[in-house]
Amino acid sequence: MKLARSFWVWLAVAYAGVLVVVAAFALVASAGIDEAQRPAIAGTLAAAAPGLIYAAIILLFVCAGILRWVFRRYPEAARQLAEQTRVLLAAGPEHKVAAVGGPEMVELAATINQFADGYHQLERDLDARSADARARVEEERNRFAALMSELSEGVVVCNADGRILLYNARAAKLVGSAESGPARGDYAPLGLGRSVFGLLDRDQVAHALDKVQQQIERKVERPHTRFVTGAANGALLRVQVAPFLSADRRMAGMVFTLDDVRMLMGREGQRLKLLQALATGVRAPVANLRAAAENLVAFPEMEVPRRAQFVEIVAAESRVLTERLNAALSDYADALKGSLTLEDMRVVDLLAVVQRRVADNVAIPAHTENVDEELWVRVDSFAFAQAIASLAVRLSADYGIRDLRFRAAASGNFAELDMVWTGAIVGSEALALWETEPMRIGADESPLTLKDVLDRHGGEIWSQADRPRQKAWFRVLLPLGEPVAAAVPRPSAPDNRPEYYDFDLFEHIETTGALAERRLADLSYTVFDTETTGLEPSAGDEIISIGAVRIVNGRLLKNEVFEQLVDPLRPIARDATRIHGIDSRALAGQPPIGKVLPGFHRFCEDTVLVAHNAAFDMRFLELKEAATGVRFAQPVLDTLLLSAVVHPSFENHNLDTIAERLGVRVIGRHTALGDALVTGEVFLKLLPLLAQRGIVTLGQALEASRATYHARLQY
Amino acid sequence: MADSKRKVLIADDEPNIVTALEFLLKRSGYDVRVVTNGVDALALVESYLPDVVLLDIMMPVKSGYEVCQRMRERPEWRHIKIVMLSAKGREAEVSKGMSLGADLYITKPFSTQELINAINAFFDPDTASRDA
Numbered sequence: 001m002k003l004a005r006s007f008w009v010w011l012a013v014a015y016a017g018v019l020v021v022v023a024a025f026a027l028v029a030s031a032g033i034d035e036a037q038r039p040a041i042a043g044t045l046a047a048a049a050p051g052l053i054y055a056a057i058i059l060l061f062v063c064a065g066i067l068r069w070v071f072r073r074y075p076e077a078a079r080q081l082a083e084q085t086r087v088l089l090a091a092g093p094e095h096k097v098a099a100v101g102g103p104e105m106v107e108l109a110a111t112i113n114q115f116a117d118g119y120h121q122l123e124r125d126l127d128a129r130s131a132d133a134r135a136r137v138e139e140e141r142n143r144f145a146a147l148m149s150e151l152s153e154g155v156v157v158c159n160a161d162g163r164i165l166l167y168n169a170r171a172a173k174l175v176g177s178a179e180s181g182p183a184r185g186d187y188a189p190l191g192l193g194r195s196v197f198g199l200l201d202r203d204q205v206a207h208a209l210d211k212v213q214q215q216i217e218r219k220v221e222r223p224h225t226r227f228v229t230g231a232a233n234g235a236l237l238r239v240q241v242a243p244f245l246s247a248d249r250r251m252a253g254m255v256f257t258l259d260d261v262r263m264l265m266g267r268e269g270q271r272l273k274l275l276q277a278l279a280t281g282v283r284a285p286v287a288n289l290r291a292a293a294e295n296l297v298a299f300p301e302m303e304v305p306r307r308a309q310f311v312e313i314v315a316a317e318s319r320v321l322t323e324r325l326n327a328a329l330s331d332y333a334d335a336l337k338g339s340l341t342l343e344d345m346r347v348v349d350l351l352a353v354v355q356r357r358v359a360d361n362v363a364i365p366a367h368t369e370n371v372d373e374e375l376w377v378r379v380d381s382f383a384f385a386q387a388i389a390s391l392a393v394r395l396s397a398d399y400g401i402r403d404l405r406f407r408a409a410a411s412g413n414f415a416e417l418d419m420v421w422t423g424a425i426v427g428s429e430a431l432a433l434w435e436t437e438p439m440r441i442g443a444d445e446s447p448l449t450l451k452d453v454l455d456r457h458g459g460e461i462w463s464q465a466d467r468p469r470q471k472a473w474f475r476v477l478l479p480l481g482e483p484v485a486a487a488v489p490r491p492s493a494p495d496n497r498p499e500y501y502d503f504d505l506f507e508h509i510e511t512t513g514a515l516a517e518r519r520l521a522d523l524s525y526t527v528f529d530t531e532t533t534g535l536e537p538s539a540g541d542e543i544i545s546i547g548a549v550r551i552v553n554g555r556l557l558k559n560e561v562f563e564q565l566v567d568p569l570r571p572i573a574r575d576a577t578r579i580h581g582i583d584s585r586a587l588a589g590q591p592p593i594g595k596v597l598p599g600f601h602r603f604c605e606d607t608v609l610v611a612h613n614a615a616f617d618m619r620f621l622e623l624k625e626a627a628t629g630v631r632f633a634q635p636v637l638d639t640l641l642l643s644a645v646v647h648p649s650f651e652n653h654n655l656d657t658i659a660e661r662l663g664v665r666v667i668g669r670h671t672a673l674g675d676a677l678v679t680g681e682v683f684l685k686l687l688p689l690l691a692q693r694g695i696v697t698l699g700q701a702l703e704a705s706r707a708t709y710h711a712r713l714q715y
Numbered sequence: 716m717a718d719s720k721r722k723v724l725i726a727d728d729e730p731n732i733v734t735a736l737e738f739l740l741k742r743s744g745y746d747v748r749v750v751t752n753g754v755d756a757l758a759l760v761e762s763y764l765p766d767v768v769l770l771d772i773m774m775p776v777k778s779g780y781e782v783c784q785r786m787r788e789r790p791e792w793r794h795i796k797i798v799m800l801s802a803k804g805r806e807a808e809v810s811k812g813m814s815l816g817a818d819l820y821i822t823k824p825f826s827t828q829e830l831i832n833a834i835n836a837f838f839d840p841d842t843a844s845r846d847a
Contacts, residue, residue: 283802284729287823291735294827299742306738313731 007071014063019056077101085112093120154237154258160251162196162205174258175199175231189603191560193524193552196256198605200239201229208241209254216243216251228261236261278328282321289317333447342457344481347375347408347415350384357385358392358404361441366392366404375408376481377415379457384478386446387453388419390439391474399424413480414459420473425465431474435461515608515635516699520687523698525551525637526603527610527680528562529672530617531580534573537620542568543593544582546600547673549680550607554687556680562603563673565590580670597621597630607634608698612655612679614638635698639682641705646689648708658682720746721838724763726756726782727771727800735827736769743831753777757785765795767834772801772812780815787816796837800825 033041045052077100084097096113099106148155154171158164167190175190190199197205208225215223224242231237238259246252292313295302302310351368358366395401405420439446439453454461457478465472515523528548534541548562565582567590577583611617614636625631643653647661659666659678662685666678690696695704723740727733728751740747748763750756752775760768768786772779779799786792798819799812812820819833 280802283823284732287800287802287825288729288731288735290824291732291739291827295735295739298739298828302738309734310738313734317731 006075007067010071011064011067014067015060018059018063073102074105077105081105081109081112084109085116088112088116089119093117093124154256156190156196156199156256156258157253158196158256159253162254164190164192164194164196164199165253167192171256171258174235174237174260189560191550191552192557193550194606196254200231200237200256204229204239205241208239209251212241212243212254213251216245216249274328274332277331278324281324281328285317285320285324289314289321292317329447333449333452342378342380344376344378344483345381346373347371347377347417348373350377350379350381351406351408351417353381354385354388354406357389361389362392362396364392364396364402364404366406368406370407370409372409374483375410375415376483377417377478378481379478380453383448383453383456386439386441387450388476390441390446390450391419391434393441394434395421395426398430399426410480411477414477415480417476417478418473419476420471422470423472425467425472426463426474428463431461431463514699516702517697519696520690520698520701521554521696524553524607525610525680525683526607527551527556527676527683528600528604528617529611529675529679530620531582531670531672532576532620533568533570534576535616537623540570541573541620542566542570543620543624544568544572544587545580545672546596547671547676548600548603549673549676550603551610551680551684554684556677556684558677561673561676562600564596564600566593566596567591568593580672593624594628597624597628601630601632604632604634609634609636610639610679610683611636612639612675612682614640635702637683637698637701638705639679639686641708642683642686642690642701644708645695645701645704646686646693655679655682662686720744721767722746722748722763722765723767723769723834724756724759724765725749725769726751726753726774726779727769728752728774729771732800732823736830739827739831740834743835745834751775753779753782756782760786760792760795764792767796767798767837769798769800770817772799772803772808780811783812783815783817796834798830798834 080100081097088095088097093116095116097109097116099109148166148168149170151168151170154174155166155168156164156171157166172190204227208227211225212223215225222242224240226238226240228236228238238261240257242255242257243251244253244255292310296307296310296314348368348371351371355366355368358364392401392404395404401421401423403421406417407420408415408417410416435451435454436449438449450461454476459479460477461474463472463474526548527550528546530543530547531545532541532543543566545565546562550557550560565587567587569592572582572584572587609618609632615638618632618636621632639655639658640653643650643658643661647653647658650657650661655675655678656666656669659682662682664678664681664685667674669675669678690701690704693704695701721744723745725733725736725740725747727736727749730751733749733751737747737749745767748759748765750759754776756768756770756774757777759765768782770779770782774782777785779801783797783799786795786797796819797817798821799817800821800823801808801812802823809820809822818837821830821833
């Protein structure tokens with residue numbers, strides 16, 4: 001439109017200009033004409049008037065034509081180029097600006113295309129770099145998760161407020177899970193975003209933090225402290241607390257390392273018990289021996305029968321003493337055998353350890369040959385290396401062997417490890433003797449024998465020889481091991497990654513304002529569902545299953561769930577069984593609701609409850625209040641009502657329908673936990689839709705739900 | 716001393732230590748009786764009224780601890796010296812024995828001479844090292 005108007009304006013101006021020029025020309029020409037000739041010329045002009053008009057019209061068309069040509073080549077082409085360039089920015093690199101208009105415009109288009117190529121190249125580079133960075137972060141996350149899950153200690157990390165940011169599976173096991181029942185009623189389960197003060201003894205944690213804080217103030221180099229405390233499942237934990245400091249040396253958070261003291265004490269205690277048994281066991285015979293011996297010494301003149309009696313006592317007690325000592329040593333060896341820890345290990349690595357041990361103790365060269373890189377054994381590498389080194393010591397000392405080679409190959413379920421030398425052949429009798437004698441390397445004698453070590457592995461040893469070549473070897477069988485995957489990188493689908501940590505919680509600052517004014521996105525939720533014997537709680541129907549999952553910081557924590565079957569202590573309606581598939585047999589032996597609710601209450605602590613058709617589930621819980629003393633006083637959001645808030649024009653808001661509407665994949669429906677998971681995902685999808693309607697705080701969501709509820713009632 | 720021999724009761728179920736102690740104590744001029752369990756020990760304390768009781772802790776029927784406790788419940792036996800002999804040498808066990816009223820707690824193995832000296836010292840504190 002604009003083009004058209006400017007065209008006509010330019011045409012009018014150009015045409016007027018031409019007319020002015022022609023008129024001026026005529027005026028100048030007419031000035032030099034005689035008075036006498038004027039009438040004649042005027043007559044001629046009058047006769048030519050129609051022709052002149054035609055000429056003027058033709059001139060107009062000529063002007064229009066020229067102007068059109070110029071417009072096409074420049075202003076119009078420039079506009080098109082601008083349009084195309086705009087598209088170019090949005091479109092992909094394959095899009096090009098078409099050449100239009102005059103040669104200068106064509107050149108400009110080419111330059112723009114060049115520029116666009118450069119731009120897209122830059123964009124591609126940036127994308128590649130950011131994808132690379134994302135992949136690295138992902139890999140690090142996986143590596144970190146793998147590392148955490150393989151630690152033998154429990155680890156819990158929290159921010160300065162005590163809010164848990166990270167924990168590993170071992171920690172969850174040590175402190176006991178929510179399902180482990182109400183063993184210690186005052187403890188909350190472990191979970192992201194929960195308080196560490198609820199997890200461990202509050203006073204002890206506070207005291208430990210005070211101590212650490214003092215150390216920080218005193219500028220102690222590595223501030224830390226320890227305490228021992230009970231956990232929810234009754235375990236006795238040794239807890240080490242160390243702070244991590246911000247750049248200005250303020251406490252930014254804490255790392256709690258947890259150990260099961262009972263297990264540690266078990267190992268230590270076993271040793272102590274052996275020592276005590278030994279001490280107690282020998283005291284009496286030594287006392288008898290000493291008393292008899294002292295009498296013999298003190299009364300050399302005593303009568304012969306009496307003397308014989310004391311001598312016999314000395315002999316008998318010496319025998320008893322020997323037996324006791326042997327028994328204690330054998331117990332010690334058994335305990336040691338039990339403590340051998342078998343680990344999967346590459347044979348190549350095992351032989352490297354063995355070689356080093358042999359080299360350290362015997363001055364003979366040891367080599368490795370023909371070892372399959374992929375051969376793994378299950379072995380206590382320390383004990384095994386000691387066994388082989390003790391053999392090497394004997395070969396060197398008793399047979400003068402001066403070189404050793406190791407080779408290995410798989411054979412059935414075992415790996416054959418050969419210890420090969422040139423020279424003397426060691427007979428099976430000699431080997432049998434070596435097997436049953438305590439292993440000795442230099443001055444060190446182990447209470448274990450080679451046989452003990454092999455027995456522990458379920459292995460064997462024998463002697464073989466190639467007489468013509470003067471070669472001999474011991475062949476040892478060790479059980480094959482499982483290859484241990486390299487710790488990193490462990491490929492795992494995002495869904496499988498343990499959701500045991502959330503560093504976004506780091507910056508999460510608890511707002512102190514009223515709950516109703518808190519933003520929905522900032523709150524923690526427990527999404528739950530129940531299965532019941534029927535639909536009428538007031539007519540005696542009971543809960544038979546509770547499933548729940550937590551939402552913290554906008555993430556559904558699929559690892560932090562509550563799932564418990566409940567014995568309703570009454571029969572289940574057949575219709576109900578048809579829905580959830582749970583019958584009385586499945587519930588036999590499950591705890592009754594009174595035992596389950598306290599644990600569930602702890603699981604829900606400090607969260608907003610979410611359920612689909614929450615009124616139904618809440619009614620069941622309310623009816624148990626009087627009997628169990630457990631009251632669920634926290635606010636409750638109902639996904640059914642929230643769905644009606646965001647989609648008022650739809651009539652159907654059952655869980656399957658809204659899940660489908662919101663694009664939530666439905667799996668595991670009609671188990672309490674399965675439904676809770678679906679409800680949780682639905683709830684997370686509803687949050688942005690609520691925000692679009694200006695519903696961003698809990699108070700607003702509750703108010704909108706109430707209004708919808710009444711609207712639906714009236715309807 | 717001959718007509719008023721000090722009386723020692725040995726309560727221990729280990730015949731070898733009993734033989735040695737009995738021999739030694741008799742040689743040292745004591746009148747000695749022997750029992751091998753806690754119940755017999757209490758019965759003989761009642762009838763024999765020893766001056767010293769050597770009590771093994773780990774005895775059948777009634778432990779040395781129990782015998783000691785029963786004895787200390789009887790005011791008329793308060794003067795009887797109790798020496799506990801035990802193969803248990805933990806500090807807690809020694810402390811338990813002494814708390815229950817033992818005068819001496821000796822951990823096995825022990826020097827017989829030192830035992831005799833200790834018993835002699837009950838009656839003659841000044842000549843604690845009277846020779847056997």
